[in-house]
Amino acid sequence: MYDRLAREQRAGEAILELPVWPGDTSWSSIYLWYVTRYRNPLLNGYSPAVPRDYAGRIFQPLYPLDFGEMRRPQYDLLRRQGVRFIVFHEEAYPPQVSQFPVRLATENLRNSPFLETLASEPPLWLFRLRDEVPQAAPTFAATSPIGSLWEGELSLAPPGQRRADPLASDGAVATYPAGRAGIINRPIPRRVFPTGSFRVQARFLAADGRPFPGLGLTVKNAESGLVLATTALAAAAAGNGLVDLTTTFALAEPTPIFVELTTDGSSPVNWDFLLLTFADEPEPRLAWEVEDLWHMGRTVADPEASGGLAVQLDPERDPHDFAFSGPNRLLPAGSWTATLRFMAAPPAVERFEVAVGGAASAPLAAAPLPPLPAPSGPGYQEVAVPFTIERSAPLRLRVFFPGRRRLLLDRVVVTPR
Numbered sequence: 001m002y003d004r005l006a007r008e009q010r011a012g013e014a015i016l017e018l019p020v021w022p023g024d025t026s027w028s029s030i031y032l033w034y035v036t037r038y039r040n041p042l043l044n045g046y047s048p049a050v051p052r053d054y055a056g057r058i059f060q061p062l063y064p065l066d067f068g069e070m071r072r073p074q075y076d077l078l079r080r081q082g083v084r085f086i087v088f089h090e091e092a093y094p095p096q097v098s099q100f101p102v103r104l105a106t107e108n109l110r111n112s113p114f115l116e117t118l119a120s121e122p123p124l125w126l127f128r129l130r131d132e133v134p135q136a137a138p139t140f141a142a143t144s145p146i147g148s149l150w151e152g153e154l155s156l157a158p159p160g161q162r163r164a165d166p167l168a169s170d171g172a173v174a175t176y177p178a179g180r181a182g183i184i185n186r187p188i189p190r191r192v193f194p195t196g197s198f199r200v201q202a203r204f205l206a207a208d209g210r211p212f213p214g215l216g217l218t219v220k221n222a223e224s225g226l227v228l229a230t231t232a233l234a235a236a237a238a239g240n241g242l243v244d245l246t247t248t249f250a251l252a253e254p255t256p257i258f259v260e261l262t263t264d265g266s267s268p269v270n271w272d273f274l275l276l277t278f279a280d281e282p283e284p285r286l287a288w289e290v291e292d293l294w295h296m297g298r299t300v301a302d303p304e305a306s307g308g309l310a311v312q313l314d315p316e317r318d319p320h321d322f323a324f325s326g327p328n329r330l331l332p333a334g335s336w337t338a339t340l341r342f343m344a345a346p347p348a349v350e351r352f353e354v355a356v357g358g359a360a361s362a363p364l365a366a367a368p369l370p371p372l373p374a375p376s377g378p379g380y381q382e383v384a385v386p387f388t389i390e391r392s393a394p395l396r397l398r399v400f401f402p403g404r405r406r407l408l409l410d411r412v413v414v415t416p417r
Contacts, residue, residue, distance in 0.1 A: 001124045002038045005085055008128075014041040016078060018088040019066040019097045019105075022059050023050035030092050043081055064254045066097050067194035068108025069140050071253075075114045078129060086115070090123035090299065099191055099276070100144035101294050101326075107142035108194075114138065122298040140195040143278040145285055145292055147328035148189060149394050151358045152203075152271035155188045163270070165205065169393050170357030173205055173270040178213070181265035187258035188274060190222050197250045197279040200229070201330070202261055204245065206238035207268035214264035217245045222256035235266050242272075242391060248279045273357070275330065275394055288327050288397075290409040295324035296401070297409075304380060306341065306411040313407045320403035323350075325359070331395040335417040338397060339384045343408040346371035350407065351400050352383050356393035364389070369399070369407075380410060386417060 005015065021028040021044070029046040044058055061077055064070070065086075078086075088109060093102040109127055110117050113134035118126040149169075153162040156174035163175040176184050202217050216232040229249035236243075251257075263269050290311045291299045297313040313323055340352045348371040353363040365387040397412050 001087070001119055001121045001126055002034055002040070004119060005040065005087070005126060006038055009040070009085060012041075012082065013085070014043045014081060014083050016043045016062070016065075016083050016086045017045070018086060019093055020044050020059055020062045023047055023054050027092050027094070027096075030089060034087075043078075043083055063192070065109075066105060067140075067254055068105035068110075068112070068142065069138075069195060069254060070109070070112045070114045071138060072133070075129065075133065084129050086127040086129070088125040088127065090125070095294065099148040099189065099193060100146055101292060103292050104142045104144045104194065108140050111141070112138060122300055143196060143280055145281055145288055145329070146277075146294070146326050147330075147394060148191075148276040149328040149358060150188050150274040150276075152185070152273055154358070155186045155274070156271070157184055157186050160184055160271075165270070165272075167390055168205065168270075168357070169203070169273045170361045173272050175207065175270045176263060176268060178268045179265055181263060183260050183262050184269065184271060185259070185261045185274075187220075187222070187260065189276070190256065190258045192254050192256045193251055193276075194254050195251055197248060199246065199248050199277050199279045200259060201275045201277075202245045202259070203272035203275075204243050205270040205272055206241045207270050209238055209241075211238055211267050212236050212243055213267040213269055215243070215245055215269070216260075216262040217247060218260045218262075219247070219249045220258055220260065222258045228257065235264065250279075273394065275328070277329065281329075283329075284331055285327070285329050286414045288412050290324055290411060293324045293326040293397075295409070296321065297323060297407075300408075302408070302410075305408070310343075311409045313401050313403075313409070315403040315405065318401065318403065320401060323399045323401040323407065323409060325396060325398045328394050328396060330392055331356075331389065331414065332392045333389055335386070335388045337384050337386045337415050337417050339382050339413050339415070340369075340397075340399065341380050341382050341410040341412075342369060342399075343380045343410070344369060344405055347405075349402050349404045352385055353398050353400070354385050354387045355396045355398070356389060357396065359396075361396060380408075 017031040115127045152174035153172040160174045214235045218230040219228040229247045231247040302310045350369040353366040355361040
């Protein structure tokens with residue numbers, strides 16, 4: 001990748017490394033490793049003392065590119081800065097950059113009328129700015145099958161308290177007493193979301209069979225305070241013991257947003273979670289490519305894999321931790337089977353887990369990845385984990401990778417039993 005860049009780059013040209021960071025984070029120091037080998041001038045990089053004008057001059061104007069969104073202002077800025085090539089690093093794309101995994105950004109970049117896709121050598125992409133400015137306005141149609149999940153007990157505001165609930169997402173809720181009306185949460189997620197239409201859902205649980213209070217949900221622009229969407233429910237009987245407050249909103253450009261949840265104080269309230277997903281994504285979704293999830297390892301081409309891609313983990317390079325997690329999408333109550341397609345040589349040392357809720361949730365069910373039968377030789381195989389959930393909840397699937405053998409992870413499918 002960088003060898004090709006060295007051949008095609010003109011004297012004096014700088015390159016842009018994506019994702020773009022504020023400049024003093026260790027993530028952008030990854031780019032400097034390539035500088036030590038190839039001596040490429042960078043528009044953005046790492047410095048323990050970032051120039052005062054860097055944020056306003058480079059980082060903020062180019063931040064939409066972290067979602068793969070290039071418009072005319074970004075194109076013009078890069079041209080003025082003498083940039084013709086962009087290198088995108090999938091390995092430098094943690095949740096601090098975006099609420100959605102890297103595939104959304106790379107799909108938008110690949111489809112940009114301002115860019116030519118020159119090469120992809122995981123985990124790197126090479127793009128070149130087109131010489132002629134396109135006349136058509138760019139569109140950003142990429143979405144993600146992953147949800148952005150926020151647990152209530154981690155985002156409560158006084159006088160809320162954490163209370164254990166074995167049927168709640170992540171095993172706990174934020175509980176609030178009756179008699180006090182107003183906002184019950186810290187402003188979350190307070191993160192930048194990409195262009196698109198989104199669904200936001202807040203789950204509330206009845207307090208000991210008592211009625212629900214009047215509840216409200218409002219989505220706001222975190223910079224201007226402008227209301228993007230709002231919905232409310234009047235006080236009502238508990239019914240089946242839960243209520244989902246749901247609305248949609250749309251963003252025409254990357255925008256920082258936050259959600260406020262309110263109660264009229266007429267009854268106690270238990271807040272379980274807040275979940276944001278792309279509105280066009282089907283509900284429920286029951287199949288995911290591992291490369292679309294938050295994952296370690298590298299996305300590699302494999303004609304035998306579903307969709308032609310798989311995620312490869314190597315003991316010498318990748319951390320010994322959970323290889324992937326997600327999708328943080330709502331699954332209805334019932335009995336299910338989660339099936340993982342993977343490839344690895346014996347012996348079996350990993351485990352496939354199913355949980356509901358956030359990262360702290362204990363698994364509902366788990367199974368080791370079985371070794372291949374000796375006569376079969378290398379190839380993909382499957383491991384199935386049956387599980388039951390008593391009320392609809394955000395699904396979390398994960399594989400623990402102890403780092404004792406190379407592992408290829410392909411696809412996860414959930415089917416009713």
